[in-house]
Amino acid sequence: MDFAFDESQRLICEMAERVARRELEPRLEAVSPDQPIQRELLLELFSAVRPMGLLAPRLPEAAGGAGLAMLDYGLMLERMPAALAISLIAHEGCIARLYAEGNPAQRERWLPPLVAGTAVGCTGSSEPAAGSDPRGVQTRLERRDGRLQLTGRKLWITNASVADLMIVTCRDLREPAADRASLTKVVVAPRGPACEVREIDTIGLRQGLLAEVMFDAHPVEPADVIESQAATEVLKATWSVNRPLIGLIAVGLAQRAFEQARTYCGLREQFGRVIAGHQLVQKTLSDIATRIEASRLLCYSALAAIDRGEGSAGRGAMAKRHAQVACQEAIWESMNLLGASGLATETGIERLYRDVRMLAIPDGTNEILALIHGRELTGVDALRGAPPRRP
Ligand SMILES: Cc1cc2nc3c(=O)[nH]c(=O)nc-3n(C[C@H](O)[C@H](O)[C@H](O)COP(=O)(O)OP(=O)(O)OC[C@H]3O[C@@H](n4cnc5c(N)ncnc54)[C@H](O)[C@@H]3O)c2cc1C
Incomplete structure (x- = not known):
């Protein structure tokens, strides 16, 4: 190693x-x-x-x-x-x-x-009633007067307000007797008279692009329906990679906060010396650096396992959850080392705190990630409530 x-x-x-x-x-x-x-x-x-x-x-x-x-x-x-x-x-x-x-x-x-x-490009799975549980998707693909159309609301979609192309997960109701549980995907341009896009203002990542998209009988070309049987597997593979990647975005934010705090501690004087010379300040810096390094290594290890063909949902979930929580804590502690200056928008460190908070939600909330990891550790699915039968 x-x-x-x-x-x-x-x-x-x-x-x-x-x-x-x-x-x-x-x-x-x-x-x-x-x-x-x-x-x-x-x-x-x-x-x-x-x-x-x-x-x-x-x-x-x-x-x-x-x-x-x-x-x-x-x-x-x-x-x-x-x-x-x-x-x-x-x-x-x-x-x-x-x-x-x-x-x-x-x-x-x-x-x-x-x-x-x-x-x-962007992908739209989340909806008002379908967040952590994607089975709640209600957006529907239907055939009306011989034409395909999409109706429903997609929420929290990254890039949607500027996208040329959106892969929309929806219920496949093309046939009158269709199984209402069956999901499919269509590719659409999220614009036009039957589509309304609304940007969503959030606490952090405020330069980012998060939007709601409402489709009202939005026309869909038959050639734009993705007829794949591999949808679930593809989704799982995407999540396994995305989670440690998002963990590393948290690491990047925390690293910047740490560097700002360390520099400040070497300059700011209280009680007749730079605050970096106070023992509790050194311990806080040590705590911050430890949180960041542990997060980084967990995420690197999850990605390296994927590269070796040994990635798993549990490992990626563990990496993202740990990194988000530990880096949020690290940024909070870094802000604290700047005293009141840490709260001022002009120092920029509070923005890192607002940004890292956003990362607790996409590609699995921290609670859902704990359950995904827990399922792998125990073999029992707490999310769907159906423990596998004993052999
Ligand atoms: C920055 C950002 C980017 C995003 N980008 C996209 C995107 O591009 N495409 C897309 O489709 N979606 C995207 N999303 C949406 C994201 O995937 C959802 O917000 C997420 O899945 C959570 O869904 P929800 O917000 O509806 O919360 P809910 O699922 O309603 O959860 C609410 C609370 O209940 C908890 N909870 C739910 N179920 C359980 C359970 N079984 N046990 C314990 N706790 C539970 C959750 O942890 C959470 O605390 C994005 C979100 C953000 C913040």
Whole structure:
């Protein structure tokens, strides 16, 4: 077991750090920190990260993607601005699902602009009544007067307000006698007269793009229905990767807070010495660094296991939950070391706290992640309440 980066990983980290500091952050700092970014800016940011393979990291090179190891993908995301990182995960999820589930014609039509970063993708599963339990999906695909149409509401969809393409999970009611439990996916452009998009204001990641999309008999082309039997497996594989990735976004936020706090502690004087010289301040810094490092290693280990073909839902869930909780705590403690200055918006550290709070929800809330991990540890499914029979 080797805990050191190899040469290629070291270069990946340096490159991601350089692009983030020189190309991405200045562009994001030039616009309001409290408004969702415009589509033009998102496309500019996409174009800046495309050479690193961040638009289609999981797509094999033969299909035009970067074919990255998931650990390398994580090393880069850890260094990206958090709102952009969440957008990239949503975009990539759309690409990965199209590649895994789309037919050759669908792949040929949609993947090139998504991979090139000239089109923005998103995936819509959550709804007002379907959050942690995706079986509650009510959006329906129906046939009316010989035409297919989509009706329903999708909520909390990353990128939806600027997307060209959205994969919508819905109930398949195309046939009159259809099984109401059967789910399918369709690809639509989330715009037009039968579609209303509303941006949602949130506590953190305020430059991010979170929206509600309402479809009212939105037309769907028959060729845009994804007729895949592998939907559940694809979804599970996507979540297993996304969870440690989101954990690493939390690590990136906490690392920035820690660095700001450490610098401050070396400058601020109270009781005749820099506060870094007080024993409890040193202990707090040690606690913060420990929380960050433990989170980082859990997420790296979950991604490395996926690269070895040994990833599991429990491992990814454990990594994300630990990282989100520990990094939120680390940022809180960092803010505290700045005293009242930690509360002032001008120091920027409170923003990191609001941002990390957002990460407790997507791709599994902390409670759901504990149950996913618990299911793997015990073999008993507390979520669905049906323990497997004893052999
Ligand atoms: C930043 C962000 C980005 C997102 N991006 C997308 C996206 O691109 N596409 C998309 O489809 N969705 C997206 N979502 C939605 C996200 O997936 C859901 O919000 C999430 O699944 C939780 O659903 P919910 O908000 O309806 O909460 P609920 O499921 O209603 O949960 C409410 C509370 O009840 C708890 N709870 C629920 N069930 C149980 C249980 N069995 N045991 C114990 N506790 C339980 C939860 O942990 C939570 O605390 C995003 C959300 C956020 C915040």
